Amino acid sequence: MTSSDKQFRPLAVPAVTVGGFWGKWQDAVCDETASILLDRCIAAGMLQAIDVTQPSPGVVIPFHSMSPTMPETEEKARVSTQMFWDSDFAKSIETIAYALYRKPNAELEKRADDIIDLYEKLQQEDGYVNSWFQRIRPGRRWTNLRDHHELYCAGHMIEAAVAYFQATGKRKFLDIMCRYVDYMLTVFGHGEDQLPGYCGHPEIELALVKLARVTGNQKYLDLSKFFVDERGTEPHFFDEEARRDGREPKAYVFGNYEYSQSHLPVREQKKVVGHAVRAMYLYSGMADLATEYQDDSLTSALETLWDDLTTKQMYITGGIGPSASNEGFTDYYDLPNDTAYAETCASVALVFWASRMLGRGPNRRFADIMEQALYNGALTGLSMDGKTFFYDNPLESTGKHHRWKWHHCPCCPPNIARLVASVGSYMYAGSDKEIAVHLYGESSASFELAGGAKVQLSQKTAYPYDGAIALSLGLAAPARFTLSLRIPEWAAGAKLAVNGEPLDLSSVEIDGYARIEREWKDGDAVLLELPLELRPLYANPKVRQDAGRVSLMRGPLVYCAEEVDNGADLSAVRVVDTPAIAGTAVLNDLNGALAVDIEVQRNKIEDWGTTLYRSAPPKAEPAKVRLVPYHLWDNRAPGAMLVWFQAQ
Amino acid sequence: MTSSDKQFRPLAVPAVTVGGFWGKWQDAVCDETASILLDRCIAAGMLQAIDVTQPSPGVVIPFHSMSPTMPETEEKARVSTQMFWDSDFAKSIETIAYALYRKPNAELEKRADDIIDLYEKLQQEDGYVNSWFQRIRPGRRWTNLRDHHELYCAGHMIEAAVAYFQATGKRKFLDIMCRYVDYMLTVFGHGEDQLPGYCGHPEIELALVKLARVTGNQKYLDLSKFFVDERGTEPHFFDEEARRDGREPKAYVFGNYEYSQSHLPVREQKKVVGHAVRAMYLYSGMADLATEYQDDSLTSALETLWDDLTTKQMYITGGIGPSASNEGFTDYYDLPNDTAYAETCASVALVFWASRMLGRGPNRRFADIMEQALYNGALTGLSMDGKTFFYDNPLESTGKHHRWKWHHCPCCPPNIARLVASVGSYMYAGSDKEIAVHLYGESSASFELAGGAKVQLSQKTAYPYDGAIALSLGLAAPARFTLSLRIPEWAAGAKLAVNGEPLDLSSVEIDGYARIEREWKDGDAVLLELPLELRPLYANPKVRQDAGRVSLMRGPLVYCAEEVDNGADLSAVRVVDTPAIAGTAVLNDLNGALAVDIEVQRNKIEDWGTTLYRSAPPKAEPAKVRLVPYHLWDNRAPGAMLVWFQAQ
Known part of the structure; x- marks a missing residue:
């Protein structure tokens, strides 16, 4: 895995500290959400599912669904154990990892360590680890990739393991997941006795890129590419898998494979269809691979899909997926406001995708939408106090729509929490000789350029309420590089000055970024003024x-x-x-x-x-x-x- | 059962012949819909359900659901036998009865006779007759009045029997239903071993009034009154019934008894709630009883409910019940257009209720809405060719909403068909000394006033497209009575002339009707001109x-x-x-x-x-x-x- 001036990788979360607007949100996550996620996962029965010293919770367990209007103790229903619980534990641990970096918390860290210990005990000899398949439905491993979220869960556990390693330096979870993926490398492929398959719910693709980046191990990247390249090819893996499993492929409840974006090979997909979160996670993984492999065929497909989504299927909030029935897309221009599904997870995932589209260079075509989805469709999912969560996000309410304490499908709470807790890594990106500022907000970030030059970049600003952004640079020695600052499309009349000298924006703007290439020195100051008019x-x-x-x-x-x-x-x-x-x-x-x-x-x-x-x-x-x-x-x-x- | 000048009863269907606008619609029902209803009932398996010489179809049978986009032979699904099938057969026979009066059709009459013969054979010794309880769920008779449509089915069969008797003079079906109701009279009441119950789906209440009117038998009226008076009283019958049947009353899927308008005694109900068709059928029966018993407490409750519905919960089309989830009402002023449920049956039933509110005298407060619901919310349910049917009636479509050939819950097709085929009886009503014209349209109607004077009243008009309505009277001898003509609220500037002499409308208008009391003679002509402006x-x-x-x-x-x-x-x-x-x-x-x-x-x-x-x-x-x-x-x-x- 090499680096280049064409590859913009996000900063690791610990490399950015935020204050101001985002600081308040991160404090709420650190102080409240992070522990609440564990509390409610456990109340829902997840701990029993992963703990091999306890009896299996069985397929149906007592479960607390905490609706907006009911006290926590009151509403209970017996529901199925959820096949994707590992992912919710994982996203919770990922959130905790980011929270620990901001605010050390021994008790919270202990709780996370204990859960990781349970996963260590759960992991089988061959490396396999999945609580639902081991404890609730033993014997069904790799039999229904289409529906059963098996690789999806692994993906979230990989993301959590990477985050926990970056935040704490502890390798145990990362090692567990490396062992699991090493085993997957024997399972998936074109060899005899191997499965040419992929997950019905994309997620592992982007996770494997994270794992490759943190371990430097190319084989994880190649497995991600394998999953992406196999997707939607004929003979269709989901058809063959269903027949092997004694199921009729045509009896699929969603009718066709658009639901999981496996209806066509990914490079032939032109229209954003199906389940919104699945689509965004898939495209995120594809975008990462486009960056890592400098794969123009993937980039070209993604740009077509990007335009399809953002010019015909996106709410003004950056909410996507108007329909509850498929948790996803319907017809072009169908954007009902009062019944908007616009799942929090889908906007969170749109932020993921947009940030990864920036992997091949700064371009406000992607960054403007990333900001729009982040501040509106995604952030709305978390209450100010960090304690309750929107799942669907209508743009009109008669007064009956409120945040949940928990949900029978608790994907959104840890998803918005991990995004908020790691928002700094979406604000900045760097290549060998360029630093890009994608988002504005009170913060400080550390970069290392090619040749080892270290740069500290700080923003002082009350953005998004005030448009004045004062950037300052800290360098041990002067260094030549490009500082690229996004000028949002809406910011006509923006003003820029370097060390007090006004800069003609039109002369430095490329793809909506002011690109200031010069020899920067310690104490250099850049003032950007974005007009904020209603x-x-x-x-x-x-x-x-x-x-x-x-x-x-x-x-x-x-x-x-x-x-x-x-x-x-x-x-x-x-x-x-x-x-x-x-x-x-x-x-x-x-x-x-x-x-x-x-x-x-x-x-x-x-x-x-x-x-x-x-x-x-x-x-x-x-x-x-x-x-x-x-x-x-x-x-x-x-x-x-x-x-x-x-x-x- | 007496008659009076305070009681306006609808004309029997054979007493009115329509042409013009409604003539075309009735021809479509006679030529197409009437036989299609039987064809599709039979395709759905209903014949096997009532035919005791065949094996029971069981709880699940092959079933043709004929969606708008599928050829009749293609789409099949295995569905439950429907507990309310008797009602759909009954409404189909009721439609056929009206059709036979307009256009004799030996083949169609034979098909109806054959079905009636099957019901005769199905009827048990004690008078009970219900195909689902006898053939699909034997042993469950009278165990779940709340959910199982048992008396509802009987109600529709009574309506059909009355119609078939009036149209053909054949008594067999009427006698079957009299035997059944005579048996019911032993089952329901306050005596020991009797049930103080009523049906979760109102319908039998209005049917028993029809039976009483056609047989002159007060006991049927009294049973109707019993059902209405018992409804919603405490201890609640549905609670007690559930306990007797080993069901937990609180586990009711609709949460409370608003769904079936049994949450309160009927005279205490102020808000129109729950399932729309159930509400309209209940209020229809209540209005009939208010007329028959001159019951002011019922009328007062109904007027409150009428205002509640028509000033806060009704589409401009006269569609009602915006929500699919309860097939009914939601919040005040909640009238979504693209997702409007507004079931055809509900507007049909609103026509029923409105017409019965006129039982205590002409008043355009009711008749205007009757017309609005008839021409818009209800009639839309039938295609011009009489072959396909809307179930829900949105006021906005992106092009995907089309009429069905048949529906798994086929209540709407025979409901709109029977309304269209009997529309003449909604146009006119008479008391002892008054003839009221509620609706305009090319037609001719026969009345008999107190004392036996016979009046033939005809309308020549291209209404609703043209506002000129020429009424002419035929009488064997001059007679003094009031001719009341509705002046719709929208018809400001309407003009009226009797035998060429203009009449000052404001001097004769009471409750929105021009009431012309005089000695009428053969050949008298009344010209009404209603301004029709967009x-x-x-x-x-x-x-x-x-x-x-x-x-x-x-x-x-x-x-x-x-x-x-x-x-x-x-x-x-x-x-x-x-x-x-x-x-x-x-x-x-x-x-x-x-x-x-x-x-x-x-x-x-x-x-x-x-x-x-x-x-x-x-x-x-x-x-x-x-x-x-x-x-x-x-x-x-x-x-x-x-x-x-x-x-x-």
């Missing part, structure tokens, strides 16, 4: 659900109106193009968010009495509406919420 | 789904735009208040419907390219849109459809 956004008229509607963004943040500030019946609000600002306010009870009050028209309701339909149109009157960042909705008094307002 | 309708701002939207009606008809006339992306159409009419056209390929072309603005789509969101609002350009009656949508080339347009 701006209206209209949807393509093909989006029927947004017809006659307007949404409002400020910088990367989608804003919404909540009942707690504005009363109910928010659909009566009519927003004129570029509404007048009546004022702003810093809300201390809402993480210090900047609220924006705008002048609107609002349809009168009183004069309707009990009339349901009438020939006279509603009468409007002037009113003010307070807007708050969408990601913070449902953190105060519960009530209605709206993103897309009537436009007039 | 009129915009706006929804109460609390209906978030219609915010910023306008719909268009002309007379009783909701109009819509279809893709076949207007291209796709109908949500780009912007309708100004009272749009200019560009022209009208009579569409021969659409039952001679009047299409209306209007001037609109339409958002340009081309200039968006691949942009999904942008800060510049869409640009509009002038365009024309062709509107057609909503009830006729999806009868030509399949495609998108829209009722609520962007308003501007």
